[in-house]
Ligand SMILES: Cc1cc2nc3c(=O)[nH]c(=O)nc-3n(C[C@H](O)[C@H](O)[C@H](O)COP(=O)(O)OP(=O)(O)OC[C@H]3O[C@@H](n4cnc5c(N)ncnc54)[C@H](O)[C@@H]3O)c2cc1C
Ligand SMILES: Cc1cc2nc3c(=O)[nH]c(=O)nc-3n(C[C@H](O)[C@H](O)[C@H](O)COP(=O)(O)OP(=O)(O)OC[C@H]3O[C@@H](n4cnc5c(N)ncnc54)[C@H](O)[C@@H]3O)c2cc1C
Ligand code: SF4
């Protein structure tokens with residue numbers, strides 16, 4: 001699925017139901033987030049926002065008016081009891097708050113940082129009608145960070161062993177959620193992960209300055225403490241097939257959470273020149289392989305001076321901001337629609353802008369030009385204007401004839417979206433796929449066309465969000481548990 | 488896990504190691520490769536699985552030391568472990584009884600062509616192999632190649648052994664002899680694969696080449712390994728590594744292989760410096 005289709009998914013457009021309190025202009029303003037200065041932060045990979053202090057968090061939480069019909073919850077894919085966790089923060093009972101949170105969301109430290117709250121809970125918050133909505137996401141992060149700093153990670157009670165073996169394919173948010181929950185229910189769970197580290201996009205894609213890797217690893221450790229085993233370097237479809245997992249390895253059920261790991265290219269001339277990267281490659285080199293610390297780490301990455309990033313989503317912003325931190329003199333984001341249509345989170349766009357990323361909107365690349373040695377030297381782009389609305393309701397960008405111009409660059413990062421990686425599905429013809437190659441799974445149970453095989457996350461719905469992947473994991477584990485207990 | 492059980496130096500800068508890896512040993516087929524990462528600081532590098540012993544649970548890699556990662560791999564000794572080993576990756580070679588198959592291996596390319604020659608032989612083909620190197624000392628696997636070939640031709644660039652010339656000269660001779668070649672498999676330096684493909688195209692001989700593009704994940708996730716085959720972009724790690732030699736854009740592949748030359752040199756210089764320091768620090772070292 002492309003970035004353009006993606007943003008529709010993020011918006012869980014639910015009409016507010018029931019009676020709400022008459023919104024008044026909020027008395028306390030939304031509390032600002034303390035952050036690293038842009039000038040300083042483009043030279044390091046440290047996290048940009050520092051997080052709320054206890055005092056700020058309590059002030060911000062007090063902005064919530066405790067609606068009788070909390071519409072914010074309708075916007076949350078995992079239906080966190082938002083007013084309850086906010087009330088506990090306001091009252092200073094952080095232990096209670098985190099408990100409420102974890103009832104519905106096992107990974108608040110991650111979601112508090114990367115969820116598109118402005119399109120979810122905060123979009124619906126009634127305080128947002130007359131002012132700025134309650135900073136639900138920042139408070140989610142606050143309470144999770146407070147727990148990590150102040151509480152022993154407690155391991156919940158684990159049900160007695162059921163003797164059932166479950167294989168989870170992929171250690172991204174979907175797979176980790178299923179694995180953790182099923183382990184708690186007493187099943188024997190093994191995750192098979194293709195890469196040498198767990199976390200999926202959280203590790204190889206989203207950069208450290210937005211999501212510190214220590215946080216992801218802490219969540220993975222927690223899942224391991226629940227008894228989940230992780231086998232790395234295990235590419236299912238090659239290393240073992242699903243049939244072999246069932247018949248030779250004795251698994252009773254399988255969850256597939258392999259994500260949307262296939263980078264799309266533009267299919268324009270010059271895309272295979274040296275200096276053209278998919279965002280996946282660029283970010284994987286930088287994040288997973290730590291190329292920013294070359295030569296201490298062996299993996300190299302180009303030392304780019306002038307970088308163009310094609311695309312307007314989070315992936316494009318992450319690439320652009322990573323390029324800056326790797327020392328690029330200028331980074332230009334080229335996007336074919338206008339700013340309003342950019343699927344990236346507002347916070348990411350603001351951060352990118354503050355850091356000096358240049359935006360060339362209503363601009364579309366037509367070809368990448370190389371020198372004699374096959375290196376990128378420029379990119380030809382075409383100016384666009386907005387035409388009639390398309391099927392997604394957004395005005396379709398149309399090219400302006402004869403408006404080509406060259407953007408001088410030495411590196412081009414293509415961040416126009418990711419599709420379903422066919423590696424596993426090609427090896428498993430029994431799995432029914434849609435026309436984009438995504439696995440077809442039941443909305444409620446995540447069951448696929450194969451008995452005992454469930455799937456969820458990006459591999460089913462196309463490149464989407466962390467919270468939707470976790471939500472799928474929740475539905476899947478319940479259905480899988482039910483199924484396992486009938487065996 | 489992934490322990491080195493045997494290590495041999497088979498020619499200058501070429502090492503032959505046997506690694507324990509139960510699972511990959513059982514699953515791998517001719518033409519497939521692994522990706523390994525030596526340690527926490529390492530990069531992910533691809534290597535063809537030259538051979539395996541499913542009973543013993545071992546795989547065999549043969550590699551040439553060309554840069555930081557392969558030198559570091561060569562420094563590992565029997566008993567050492569490789570941190571990460573993933574595979575088998577790539578599509579296996581299409582093996583069937585084609586009739587007469589010519590297997591061409593140039594330089595270190597003899598190692599990856601060996602399992603294919605062996606599988607072709609086992610499928611009932613008449614296998615004629617041509618292996619070449621710069622000089623006699625650099626020639627590898629002569630004995631093993633002869634065991635899986637009905638005929639083995641050897642070439643050296645300097646004439647110190649076998650036919651004086653390139654592997655393409657030996658191939659031309661076969662064609663001139665009137666040998667009916669049903670399939671040619673060529674693995675080696677890009678220039679060599681290009682030259683072989685040019686020659687066979689002229690005579691309409693179907694040719695398979697195994698491409699060694701730079702890789703990262705090896706699972707189709709990054710696109711680093713992309714090549715142009717018949718005007719279409721393909722990912723070597725999942726669509727290959729074998730492609731129709733008559734369709735591959737070899738020039739582009741060669742340029743893409745040189746994408747990190749300055750960094751590779753920097754890494755190598757640093758490696759040498761560190762090695763000297765290590766040696767000097769050893770008791771008795773100077
Ligand atoms: C750069 C970037 C930035 C993003 N930013 C945000 C953001 O700010 N907010 C947000 O909500 N979402 C964001 N997303 C999207 C979000 O990360 C994904 O929607 C989410 O990670 C999907 O989770 P998943 O578990 O389905 O798959 P993934 O996270 O993709 O994990 C899949 C895992 O499966 C493994 N795998 C794949 N194939 C196999 C196989 N055959 N065998 C074994 N293992 C396999 C992969 O290696 C990977 O570890 C971003 C995505 C990217 C790429
Ligand atoms: C599918 C596949 C199978 C392979 N099988 C084998 C094998 O069986 N034995 C073996 O010795 N090598 C094999 N290679 C090549 C091997 O992966 C590279 O030699 C290795 O990655 C070089 O790493 P380095 O750090 O030592 O050298 P670098 O410092 O990365 O490179 C040093 C020199 O080697 C060249 N080089 C870099 N990468 C490659 C590459 N992928 N192919 C060719 N030249 C390269 C560079 O241009 C440079 O001049 C294979 C490659 C692929 C893609
Ligand atoms: S967060 Fe907003 S919508 Fe939700 S309960 Fe509080 S005030 Fe109401």
Ligand code: FES
Pocket residue numbers: 701702703704705706707708709710711712713722723724725
């Ligand atoms: S190595 Fe990443 S896609 Fe082939």
